[in-house]
Amino acid sequence: MSPATRYIIQVDRPGERVDMASIRALLDGVGVVLDPAYGPVPINPQLGRYVVRGTASPDARTRAEQIPGVRFFADAVQEPAS
Secondary structure, eight states, rough: OOOOOOEEEEEHHHHHHOOOHHHHHHTTTTEEEETTSSOEEEGGGGGGGEEEEEEEEEHHHHHHHHSEEEEEEEEOOOOOOO
């Protein structure tokens, strides 16, 4: 089993109500583990674009990216500047 990587996951659902329950239902069964303390954060509510944070193995990411409107981005760990 491949190690899980942390991601910012963009979900586009124009015209739909988006909350953590709806995103969990969307990603249910593909192996993505969502961070319950982060999201959904509205990026462009008019377009129905939100982001959440989660972890996924390479296989889970591949399965999730087959869902229309789901994209993954690297979630770089931010360190303090000083």
